[in-house]
Amino acid sequence: MSLDLIVTNATLPDGRTGQDIAVANGRITAIEPGITSEAAQRIDAGGQLVAPPFVDCHFHMDATLSLGLPRLNQSGTLLEGIALWGELKPTLTHEAVIERALRYCDLAVSQGLLAVRSHVDICDDRLLAVEALLEVKAKVKPYLDLQLVAFPQDGYYRSPTAASNLERALDMGVDVVGGIPHFERTMEDGTASVKALCAIAAKRGLMIDLHCDESDDPHSRHIETLAAETHRLGLGRRAAGSHLTSMHSMDSYYVSKLLPLILESGMFAIANPLINITLQGRHDTYPKRRGLMRIPEMRALGIPVALGQDCVMDPWYGLGGADMLDVAHMAVHAVPMTSREAIRWAFEAVTTVPAAVMGLEDYGLAKGCHADFVILQAADTIEAVRIRPTRLFVVRRGKVVSQTPARRSTLELPGRPASLDPASYAPKAAG
Numbered sequence: 001m002s003l004d005l006i007v008t009n010a011t012l013p014d015g016r017t018g019q020d021i022a023v024a025n026g027r028i029t030a031i032e033p034g035i036t037s038e039a040a041q042r043i044d045a046g047g048q049l050v051a052p053p054f055v056d057c058h059f060h061m062d063a064t065l066s067l068g069l070p071r072l073n074q075s076g077t078l079l080e081g082i083a084l085w086g087e088l089k090p091t092l093t094h095e096a097v098i099e100r101a102l103r104y105c106d107l108a109v110s111q112g113l114l115a116v117r118s119h120v121d122i123c124d125d126r127l128l129a130v131e132a133l134l135e136v137k138a139k140v141k142p143y144l145d146l147q148l149v150a151f152p153q154d155g156y157y158r159s160p161t162a163a164s165n166l167e168r169a170l171d172m173g174v175d176v177v178g179g180i181p182h183f184e185r186t187m188e189d190g191t192a193s194v195k196a197l198c199a200i201a202a203k204r205g206l207m208i209d210l211h212c213d214e215s216d217d218p219h220s221r222h223i224e225t226l227a228a229e230t231h232r233l234g235l236g237r238r239a240a241g242s243h244l245t246s247m248h249s250m251d252s253y254y255v256s257k258l259l260p261l262i263l264e265s266g267m268f269a270i271a272n273p274l275i276n277i278t279l280q281g282r283h284d285t286y287p288k289r290r291g292l293m294r295i296p297e298m299r300a301l302g303i304p305v306a307l308g309q310d311c312v313m314d315p316w317y318g319l320g321g322a323d324m325l326d327v328a329h330m331a332v333h334a335v336p337m338t339s340r341e342a343i344r345w346a347f348e349a350v351t352t353v354p355a356a357v358m359g360l361e362d363y364g365l366a367k368g369c370h371a372d373f374v375i376l377q378a379a380d381t382i383e384a385v386r387i388r389p390t391r392l393f394v395v396r397r398g399k400v401v402s403q404t405p406a407r408r409s410t411l412e413l414p415g416r417p418a419s420l421d422p423a424s425y426a427p428k429a430a431g
Contacts, residue, residue, distance in 0.1 A: 003029070003039035004398045005371070010050035012365060013347065013381050021050065023371040026397035030367060041400075043393055048423070049376045049384055051347075052364050053114035053394070054324035057354035058209075058242050058270045058308025060316075061118035061136070061146075062129035063088075065100040067313040078214060078279045081316035082183070085153065088315065089124050097132035104312065105140045108322040110402045112374035112391040114144050117209070117308075117358050119151035119178050122165040130169045143396050147358050149209050151178035156193040158184050163196075170204060177201040179210040181222040182246075191225050198229035198239075207238040207359065209270070214243035216280055216289060218250045224258055227265040236266035240357055242308065244269060244293040245276050255294060263303050268357045271295055272310040273331040275317050295335050299345065306354040307331055307346070324350035325388040332385060340382060347381035371398035377406050379426035387422055 005023040012019055012031070020035035021028060063085060070087050073080050108116065120133050130148075137146040150169040152162035156179055159165075170177070179197040181190030194210065201208035208230075213220040223241050230239040241262070247255060262269065271293050280291020298305050307327050312320030320326070328346040332338060337346070355363040362370045378389040394402035409420040 003037050005041045005043070005395070006035055006037065006039040007043045007045050007050060007373075007375065008035075009047055010045040010375070011047055011380060013049070013051050013351075015380070017047065021365070021373070023395075023398040026371055028365070028367055028369050028371050031365065043375065043400075045375050047379075048392065049378045049380055050365070051374050051376060051381070051384070052351050052355070053372045053374055053396075054112050054350050055115040055354035055358065055360070056108075056113055056309045056324055056350075057117045057240070057306050057357040058272055058310055059116050059118045060311055060314065061101050061104060061116065061133060062097055062120045063314040063316075064104045064312050066315065067318050072318070073315055075282070076278065077282050078316065081279075082153065084315035085121070089121070092124070092128055094128055094132050097129055098136055101133060101136045102139065104322065105136070105144050105146075109143055109394060109396075110391065110404070111322045111324070112376070112394045112402075113322055113324055114372055114394070114396060115147075115355065115358060115360055115363075116144065117147040117149060117176070117354075119149040119209075119211075120169075120174065121153040122150050122169045123152055123154040123159045123162050125161055125165060127165060127169060127172070130172060130174060134173055143401050145358070145360060147176060148174045149176040149178040150174045151211075152180060155180060155184045155189075156197060157189045166200070170200075170206070175207065177204075177206055177208040179208075181210065181225075182213050182215050182220045187219075190222050194222055194225040195229055198226070198233055198235065201235060201238065202233040207240070208235060209240040209242060212241040212244055213246035214276070214279075215246045216249050216283065216291060217246055220246040221250075221258075223247070224261060227258075227261040227267060230265040230267045231261075237268065237356070239265065239267040240270055241267060242270040243272060243276060245280050245291045247293045248280070248289050248291050255297070259294070259298060259301050259303065262298070263301050269293060269298060269303055269305045270308050270354075270357065271305060271331065272308045273334050274320060274327055275310040277330070277334045278317065290334055292334060295331070296337055296342075304353055304356065305349060306357050307349040308354070323388060325384060328385045329388055343382045343385050346385050372396050377421075377423045379423060383423065383426045387425075389423060
């Protein structure tokens with residue numbers, strides 16, 4: 001068989017070393033040592049880690065790269081961010097949303113991030129951002145999978161036209177039903193919104209992903225309703241609850257009831273550590289809450305948890321750089337979870353788990369999968385989380401779409417080596 005690409009001497013996320021990856025017609029045709037076939041291109045991985053592409057299953061692309069427009073978030077709170085976005089929305093133009101989104105996708109590809117689920121605000125009656133991101137979705141399809149969520153940022157009931165706008169957005173081709181029950185005027189309205197949105201997802205056969213309980217209020221418990229409706233309607237893995245930060249403030253007795261409900265429903269949970277350790281606890285003196293869902297307890301029970309990025313340089317978060325390893329790195333510190341096993345999981349939580357959240361077909365490193373992968377300047381997945389390495393090659397459907405020179409430092413130190421490779425610091429005998 002004539003091959004398009006062979007990657008040689010790769011280390012895989014499961015620990016296998018010395019593996020070759022053969023690619024033809026955009027698919028992986030073999031993964032095994034010593035592939036000798038001819039190929040149009042050969043890349044020597046040099047023993048470095050080759051992984052499936054990074055996946056961000058929680059993002060807001062309509063707002064990305066808008067930092068400072070119309071002003072900065074001075075309090076650093078979620079509510080001021082929402083207010084700022086409300087000020088910016090009337091000034092948005094179709095062209096500006098597209099331009100910022102495409103620039104962001106360029107950055108994402110360079111970081112090996114090849115799939116993004118983006119919530120898009122549908123509370124602007126023009127549905128300008130929806131139209132713009134649908135256009136972006138078509139433009140980037142050759143190199144990035146973009147999945148859109150119809151997101152009533154101002155509240156499904158709180159915003160007078162949100163319900164009709166959400167249906168319009170879904171009719172236009174938006175993929176997923178979204179919501180924000182904790183931003184409704186009352187707990188009762190929030191509960192009603194969860195039920196209404198789950199019914200829409202069930203009727204249309206769509207996935208649903210709700211912002212739930214992004215609050216320090218332990219009485220914000222809309223995730224309970226989402227889990228119950230997911231179970232009642234049989235939504236299962238089509239459902240996800242994002243943020244769930246009030247869980248950090250809930251009493252443990254209630255959580256001991258809640259977590260089995262989430263597990264029983266079959267839904268996913270999506271934590272967003274970068275944004276939530278900066279937004280949450282703003283009203284605390286000391287001690288300050290970290291404001292994350294209870295990831296170790298959820299994992300121990302078997303609830304699938306993914307990590308999302310949420311924001312990059314927008315009204316809510318002035319930092320970020322499309323690097324999902326920053327997200328994994330921060331999660332390890334913030335939870336905290338520093339066992340070797342937990343750090344390996346953090347890598348999975350920005351690759352295989354969010355791929356399952358998005359329902360990506362033929363994702364992964366196996367024969368028959370799409371030839372989408374990243375060669376990293378790191379020895380293994382733990383080292384990737386530790387050093388957030390250079391993405392040496394990013395491959396999409398068997399073609400190199402981004403390439404970055406390896407990081408090397410030249411030293412001028414008496415009696416010490418002349419150069420340094422940060423990947424060489426990997427421990428030799430760590431389990």
